[in-house]
Amino acid sequence: MKSPTPTGSKGKQRKRRRRASQIGPSTSGAKSLLLRAGLAGLGSARLWGEKYTMPKVLALPGDGIGPEIMDSALKVLDRLAEHAQMSFEIDFDLLHGASFDQHRTFCTQVVLDKARDSHAVLVGAVGGPAWDNIRLPGGPENQDGLMFLRHHLQTFLGLRPARSWGPLVSQSPLRPERTQGAEIMILREMCGGAMFARDRGLGLVDGRRRGYDLTAYDETEVERFARGGFELARQRRGRVVSCDKSNVMESYKLWRAVVNEVAADYPDVAFENMFADNCAFQLMARPGYFDVVLCCNQLGDLFSDLTGVLSGSLGMLPSACLVGDPGLGRCFGIYESTGGSAPDIAGRGIANPLGMILSVGLMFEHSFARRDLSRILDQAVEATLAAGYSTQDIGGTATTAAMTDALLTALDQQLRAADRG
Template sequence: MTQATNLLKVVVIGGEGIGPEVTDQSVRVLNWFIDRRHAPLQLHDAPYGAEAYREFGQILPAQTMEAVRNADAILFGATGGPDLDVLPKPVRHQGSLLRIREGLTLFANLRPIIAHAALFASAPLKAEVLEGVDFVIVRELVGAIYFGQPRGIETLPDGQRRGVNTQVYTTSEIRRVVRVAFELARTRKHRLCSVDKANVMESGVLWREEVDKLHQAEFSDVDLSHMYVDNCAMQIVRKPNQSDVIVTDNLFGDILSDCAAMAAGSLGMLPSAAIVPRDAAGRSKALYEPVHGSAPDIAGKNIANPLASIQSVAMMLRMTLGRPEDADLLERAVRHTLEAGHRTADIAGRGDTPISTFAMGDAVLASLDQIAA
């Protein structure tokens, strides 16, 4: 029997909106691996969001931040929505998801984009455009305009108001995330596209120069290209199968990955991992979450797609928990579920009958049982 001291700690934070609903299905999947595959995991719920504020006076209570610091992995649902919007701005700022990312130095965000053939008929893009789509966006996550100073809204002497945000990067911030992208490219097709706006932004000039220097010094075996972000957005919907690994800054990565959801069929299909460098054992502590937001308009209706969250669990199994065979098994189960015709509303096509969030969880668990039998 596995000793408690050897169990890997997974902190579960449902968050706001549809976050708890989709995360509940991922917890069911994790418990399947604990029960059926003897995964040495220990799951802990941690308070976060408006409910935590009502109970503890903080969106991100100290005990939750302590739990995530001590965890091997964090499974996060979603943040944002009307319950948080009514809270004072300083409270929201201190408890935001950005603070967790910054506090843990989760500087690299991996967002895989895969087009499942079973969804071609209902996808927004043409089937011939989606054939062979399998790429990863690596987004810098704790720098640039989301964190740069100065920032704020001020009133000018003439009465006008001015909003200020600062786009700023240092050499080390650029190099550490680009190194992750180069190393990832080495495990795939040895192709990396760096995306910036160097034609109008000094931070983009620095970004491109540092990418080139790192390429020449350490990764000359990888085929490197550069692209402006506006062109990249067009290429992702025009010919998404030309991409392998894309690396870009915080703001551009946020926008491009949502754009790339059209190649996967829905935001409800996109998992992600926010990571730090691997340790001596080859594992990487990370926060795993679906790319989609809290979707307050459908929260509580049991209709959200949990597959992005469930596929985030597959990333967790592979990257942090060191269980690549289990990750492969879960990814096969998701494909099997889609091939069997199970659809939530966001990925349903003409003639499909959408199923609930919970029913999609049931379907994935049934696929796991069938494949593992």
């Protein structure tokens, strides 16, 4: 099935539906401080209420390889939906460069409104040299379509998982005995810190060029983020490491103080602080030690790529940006591959679709409370790699289409096995 061409903000919307039974809300009625704090900036974004509703997904293919890997992801979404007898309504639109070329803005108000009316957003990839030096009026969120969505929807909880895939151990620069079984969740704060600094600028001081970005966090931003990390750790191996530079920076002194206060509410979760430079070393020296790693926006951006060496390629890395309590399985989220738009290979049909496909798995787990389907998809990816299928970035020759077809075949086998129990 081909993915429909995205529309602009004007004209008839392109939508599709799978006709099947509907799904209902989570049975959990917990209303934690994390949930309340997270929803404070969400505005009218669609949440799971008491009545059953058809889940709505907004697909934003974006730039570069984005449309290619989005097509693969939607095929997987359809296969999982059909198996689970779920019905989705999917809408399409433009983001970042594709949006700027048509509307002279990186994200239109129409797209933001569509996102607010959806349960989840899928993003292919954004960015490219054609738009790198464009500066629009307004704050940092106006310079990037994805940042615009994160800011206005307050998707503060950034999940950046990285794991060692058995068939790809030779693709990692780390020794196999160090990476074996490693599975790390870099948790990145997505809506504050240096990336969204209001006090920033370029200018001349005493005749010399000077650039600055003021890093700042308030306690509410840190607390809601930290609680999300501890809730997530309870679903995993129960260990949290918070990284900071509290030895030299005031914003990190607050960060450490607030995280320590939150940690006291989770005595069942192992916890420790690390200075960021030591944490970077330890992540590479003993990756198997780590489970959930709490990072500010800037450090999370760096560490999520750093831990990507476990997987052998950035094209293997999925991501989610959530608002709310990840323990409920009904978060609003933005889901994307973190491999980038790769304009150098766009249109050649050789992009690795697995990071985007795995992002669909995260969507099923965190927005639609179907962790079982996410695990089955992980198993299908492992089986596909074990069968020898790999794209160029992970040492093979498979095309995007061939990789997707092989994955769908493996997924069908895993779904049948799950049905048999």
